[in-house]
Amino acid sequence: MTANDAAPTTLLTLSPSRASDFKQCPQMYKFKSIDRIPTEPTVHQARGTTAHLALERLFQQPAADRTPENLYDLFRQSWSELKLTEYPNLFESVEDEREWGLGSLQLLADYFTIEDPTSFEPNELEMDLRVPIDEMTIRGILDRMETVTEADSLGVERELLVITDYKTGKAPPEQYAGKAFFALKIYALLIRTTQGVTPDRVRLLYLNGPTVYTLDINDAQLDAMHQQLTALWRAINKAIATDTWPARESVLCGWCDFKETLCPVFNTPAEIAVSRAEIDAEMAGRAKAETEVTAAESNAADSSHTADEPVDASTEAVSGD
Numbered sequence: 001m002t003a004n005d006a007a008p009t010t011l012l013t014l015s016p017s018r019a020s021d022f023k024q025c026p027q028m029y030k031f032k033s034i035d036r037i038p039t040e041p042t043v044h045q046a047r048g049t050t051a052h053l054a055l056e057r058l059f060q061q062p063a064a065d066r067t068p069e070n071l072y073d074l075f076r077q078s079w080s081e082l083k084l085t086e087y088p089n090l091f092e093s094v095e096d097e098r099e100w101g102l103g104s105l106q107l108l109a110d111y112f113t114i115e116d117p118t119s120f121e122p123n124e125l126e127m128d129l130r131v132p133i134d135e136m137t138i139r140g141i142l143d144r145m146e147t148v149t150e151a152d153s154l155g156v157e158r159e160l161l162v163i164t165d166y167k168t169g170k171a172p173p174e175q176y177a178g179k180a181f182f183a184l185k186i187y188a189l190l191i192r193t194t195q196g197v198t199p200d201r202v203r204l205l206y207l208n209g210p211t212v213y214t215l216d217i218n219d220a221q222l223d224a225m226h227q228q229l230t231a232l233w234r235a236i237n238k239a240i241a242t243d244t245w246p247a248r249e250s251v252l253c254g255w256c257d258f259k260e261t262l263c264p265v266f267n268t269p270a271e272i273a274v275s276r277a278e279i280d281a282e283m284a285g286r287a288k289a290e291t292e293v294t295a296a297e298s299n300a301a302d303s304s305h306t307a308d309e310p311v312d313a314s315t316e317a318v319s320g321d
């Protein structure tokens with residue numbers, strides 16, 4: 001099987017991060033979303049995933065328990081789970097893992113300098129959204145949504161609906177912060193579409209810094225995002241139909257997983273052919289391993305069913321209906 005075997009003929013769903021990929025570079029989007037080329041997990045991704053899970057669990061606890069020590073414990077607990085399932089063999093040594101862990105705990109300590117998690121109750125955590133909008137289906141997971149009370153310049157209090165995204169990477173310089181709100185504006189659009197309420201504010205919490213960027217939003221901004229998203233959806237479908245994926249070089253290429261292997265801007269056709277062959281072989285190996293695991297699990301399930309759970313003929317008949 002090669003990377004292109006399962007290429008779709010039309011777009012089924014689009015997430016904010018994939019929409020952002022296409023905006024940045026259609027060729028990178030293709031590598032990630034069409035070819036589905038696996039990339040090696042990084043320590044930064046591991047930190048982000050673990051911190052998100054720990055913060056989600058923090059807010060599931062009573063306000064009085066949302067202490068730094070508790071968050072550190074939740075981070076350790078979350079990492080012990082994710083390490084087994086998503087990030088095996090990420091670190092070459094125990095020392096590397098320990099250093100990473102200490103750096104992560106420092107980020108979490110810094111979190112308490114930018115907000116007080118005991119001062120509010122989130123309405124939603126890790127909202128799993130899959131929303132049809134016109135011809136599109138947009139999906140994604142929103143970190144948090146809450147209602148906060150704020151006094152205006154005249155001292156009149158009002159309630160604001162706020163959606164929040166955590167970042168464990170460094171904040172961009174303020175003059176580039178506008179672009180960072182792209183995903184949150186899409187989430188605000190999804191909230192407006194599903195709940196009929198326009199969020200008042202979006203917030204990016206950068207734990208590394210720490211830094212908070214805030215943007216008040218309105219229906220006009222979300223209407224513009226709706227149009228932009230529709231244009232992106234159509235552009236991706238056109239790219240799929242014509243198999244046209246221009247590589248768009250930018251300063252962000254330095255963070256692209258494909259710069260050294262498949263990108264036509266930075267590699268010769270011969271180098272790309274070698275990389276492609278290696279990737280196809282790796283993907284074929286993974287597919288084979290997954291098939292073997294599935295077969296082994298299926299056999300195990302069959303034998304346990306035979307040994308431990310005699311089939312109830314009446315149940316089978318009901319199920320058969």
Ligand code: SF4
Pocket residue numbers: 024025027028247248249250252253254256257258259263264265266
């Ligand atoms: S290195 Fe740059 S131009 Fe090449 S695929 Fe990645 S983002 Fe696109």
